[in-house]
Amino acid sequence: MKELLQRLTQAYGPSGSEDKVREIIKAELPGYETKTDALGNLIVEKKGSKNKIMFSAHMDEIGIIVTHIDKEGFLRFDFVGGVNPFHLPGERVEFKNGTLGVIGLEKLDKISDLTKANLYIDIGAENKEEAMKLVRVGDFASFTSPFIDLGNKVVSKAMDNRSACAVLIKLMQELPETQNHIVAVFTVQEEVGLRGARTAAFGVDPDYGIALDVTATGDTPKAMTMEVGLGKGAAIKVKDNSLLTHPYVKDKLIELAEQNNIPYQMEVLEFGGTDAGVIHLSRSGVPSGVISIPCRYLHGRSEMLDTRDLEAALALAKAFAKADLK
C-alpha cells in the first residue's frame, strides 16, 4: 500500500490535468476494461446482477494556474481549488512538462496582509522570452513535496485524495466475490466543484453511491472541535456541507464495521464536500455515503494519515461492496 501511495501522491495532477494519475491507475488494473468519459473520469466496472454500487475517488489535487508572465520572467497565478495563501511563500511547484519553480513573496509591512496578489512564481528564467520557452499563460502547476514514511503515519502532498485512489485501486484488485454490480470511478475536478462526479453519476446511474475521500481531524493542539483522529479507524461520515449521509447507508456501514471488527469512528464535518454530494443528487436521487480517511494538515504540503486507517477503509469498502442491500 505504501509504495502505491507514494507513486500516486508524487504524480502531477491538478484539477483539469489528471492524465498522469489516470495512467498510473489504469496500469494497476490490467484485468479490467476501462473507459474514460468526456470530462476525463476513469470508469472501471465489474458487472453483476444485484445492486449497482458506484465507488468514487477523485484523482485531482489543488494547484495553481498561470495568469501572467512579466517582463522579468516572473509568473503571476491564481488558485485551482481551495489553496491557502499562507501555505505558499517558499513552496515549490511543478508543471506538467517537469518545469519546477519557487513561490516568492513581495515585501509586506504586516504578514497578515498577505493575499495571492503578493505572490509570484520564479522558475529561474532571465526574462519573459526565456520563461515562455518553458511555461505559458494558462498552464497548471501542482505543489511538490516528497513522501515521508514515519512508520504507521505517512506524509506527502496530495494525500487528498490519492490515498483514497489507492484504496479504490486495492478494492478493485482484491474485489470479493459478489453479485453486486461494482463501478469504480476515479473522478476529475472534485477540488473545483465536484464536477467529474456529477457527469459520471449521471452516466453510471447507480443504486448506491460511496465516495472515498479524506477528512479533517480534531486531534492536534488547539484543533477545531471534532471527534475524528488518526489511528482510530475508517471514519463514517454523517454530514458535511454537501451531504447528509442517507441513514440506511450510514447504519449499514456501522453494522458492517461492527460485524467484521473493522475499527471505525463517526464523523461530523462542518465544512467542505465530497463527490457523494453530487452523486446523491443525480437524476431522481441515490442513497449515498462516504468512507473517510482521517488526515491532518489538509490542503498543505504535508498531509498526514495513518496507514491503519487506510486498511480499515479498504476493509469497510470491501464489506459494503459485497453486502446484501435493499
Place this chain on the structure above:
Amino acid sequence: MDLAELLNSLSETSGVSGYETMAADLIAERWLPMADEIRRDALGNVIALKKGKGHGKLLLAAHIDEIGLMVKKIDENGFIRFATVGGFDFRTLVAQEVTIHGKEDLRGVIGAKPPHLQSPNDQKKAYPKDEFYIDVGLKREKVDELVRIGDIITINRQVQKLAGQRYAGKSFDDRACVVMLTACFERLTQINHNLDVYLVATVQEEVGTRGALVSSYGINPDLAVAVDVCHGEFPGVRSDKGFILGKGPVISMGPDTHPRILDKLKEVADEGKIPYQLDASTSARGTDAWAIQIARSGVACSLLSLPLRYMHTSVETLDLGDIKEGGRLLAEFALKADRQFVEGLPCF
C-alpha cells in the same frame, strides 16, 4: 380537516434535514386516503398523485424538513458540542431546551454563563459560537452509552395560540406550507380539476433544496408551484422585504416565475375573491423553486409564499387564514388551468 391541529402535530414532530422520517410518515398518513397513488423516493420525499382530467402534470412542493442540530463531540465532563443542520441565529439558542435523539430521547439545555460571572464588557457582545454546548445532566460515561456522534438534536417548543388566527411555533418553515398543500389536497377531492397534481413534501430543503432537485427530475412535470415561507413585516425590515400577516399568500414575480403562471394565479385569485400580495423578487434562490425550474429541460415554475415573522427561530409566527387562502388558490389553479394553458407554456 382541522388545519390548526395538523399544524400543531407537524410542528411538534421531529424531522431535521436528512432525518425526516417521522414527519414524513405523519403527512403520508394524512394524505393516503385522498391520494390515487403515494410513494417515497430514494431520498425520502413523499410524493402523492391526485389525478385530474390529464391536461398536464402540475407539481406542488413544500418542504417538510426543519433546521436542527447534530452531536459533533462529547467532552470529558459529558457536555455535548454540536454542529448545525441548516441556518441558525445562535442568539436564539441561548437558554433553549432541546431533545437529543440518541438511543433514547434525552432532554438537554443549551447553557449560558450567568451575568454574575461575566465582565461588563462580555455582556455587551453575543455569546461566541464555539462556546455553546448542551447540558444533559449526566457524566461522560453515561452520555457515551446513550449518545453517539451524528445524533440529531431538535429544539423543544410547543405551539402557542396567539390572538385571532395567529400561531407561534417551531418549523412553521416550511410545515405550515405542507399544511397549505394539505388544504389544497382536500379541496381537490371535491372538485373536477383539469391538471394531474403531484403533491410533494420535499426533504432537505434547508441544506440546499436537495429533495426538490431529485423529485422534480423524477416526476418531470409540465409546470410547478413551490410553496415556502417569506418574511413578515417587522420594525427594521425593509418595506419591500416584509409582507403583512393576514392579507393572503404572496405570489412571486421574478426570474423564477413563468409570466403566464403569474397571470393565471392572479386571474384565478381575482375570480375566486382570494386575497393575495405580490413580491417583486429578483431571485428564488433558497427555495425549492430554484431547484425545480432547472430540472431536466426546464420547468415553468412559480413560487407562492406564506408571510412568517421570526423565521428560523422557535417562535415563528403566522396567520392561519393565509394558509387557508393559499390552499384555495392552489386548488383553483389546478381546477382552471387547462390543456391549452399547459401547451402554451413553451411559447415565447
Place this chain on the structure above:
Amino acid sequence: MFLKELSEARGVSSREQEVRDLIREYIKPHVDEVFTDSLGNLYGVKGKEKKGPKVMLAAHMDEVGLMITSIEKNGLLRFLPVGGIDPRVLVSKPVFIGKEKVAGVIGAKAIHLQKPEERTQVLGFDDLYIDIGASDEDEAKKLVKIGDVATFTTVFGKLGDLCVGKAFDDRAGCTALVELTKLEFNCPVYFVFTVQEEVGLRGAGPAAYRVNPDFCLVLEGTTASDVAGTDEEGYSTTLGEGPAVSVMDRSVIAHPKVVGRLFRLAEENGIPLQNKRTITGGTDAGVIALSREGVPTATVAVPCRYIHSPVTVMNQSDLEHMIKLTELFVHDIAEKGVEN
C-alpha cells in the same frame, strides 16, 4: 451586423422578450427550425439530418438591470439589482422602466448637502431611489408597477476606434451567433440563445439537457481592464488583440484539447486569439459542460471594458475575429469529429 440594434434592445434577465423577438426575426430565414422552451430559451436548428457531431453554439440574451420592488409614499421607487451590478455605477444615471420606457433617474443627495465624511461612503441599494418625477405614490402607480424592470439608456455609438453601448455582455455574443446562422455547415448545428445567465446560469442547463450536444462553444462578452490604474497582470483581456479563450473560470475548466484546437486554428488562419488571464466569473459553459454525461465545452469571448455598467466598450474587430474563428472551428469539428 446587428450589434447596434441588439445592444439597444432591452432584455433584463427573465424579461428577454424584445431581444428574443428581434433575434427570431433575424435568424428565421437562415435556419430550418425555430422554437422556444418554457424558460424562454430560443433555439435555431440547422442541418438536423446531416451526419457528424451535434454542435451547440450558445450566447445569452439577457442583460443586468434593476427591478422595482416598492413605491414609496413620496413617489420615489425602491429597487434591487437583477444580476450582478456594483451600486457605485448607478448613481446619477438615467434608466428606462417597463415596456413603455418610462424615464427615471437614480438621484443622490446634492454635494452641498453632504458632510465631508459622506462623500467617501458607498451609496448602496438601501440608499438609492429611482425618481420618475411623480409627486406621490398614486401618481407613480399610474406609470409603473412593482415588478417592472429598468434598463440603462445608453445609445450605441463610436468611441474613437472603439464602440460604446450597453450590454455587450452578451449582445456581442448574440450578434456573432446571428451572423453564424447565415453560414452552411456539414454537421447539425443548434444555435441557442439562452435566458437568465446573469442570475445564475439558469437557462443554459435545461437547454443543454434538451439539445444533448456532442460539443459546445459558448460565445460571450468578457472583462477587460486594460486601462489606467490597472497593472498589466490585472488586465484579464486586452481590446484589439482578438477574442479571448477562457482556460478556467469559476464555473468550468475548459477542455484542454478544445483550447488547443482553437489556438491551432487561430494560428493557421492568422486570427488573433488571446487567453483570458483571470479566473473570476462564470458562464453558461459551466453548466453546459456538466450536462448529462458531460459535454466538451469552451468559451470564446469579446473583451469588453466596464462590463455590467451603462457604458461597455469593445473593439469590433475582436467580434469579427470571434465569428471567423467559430466558423472555422465548426467546420473543423464537422470534418474531424470530436476527439476525446
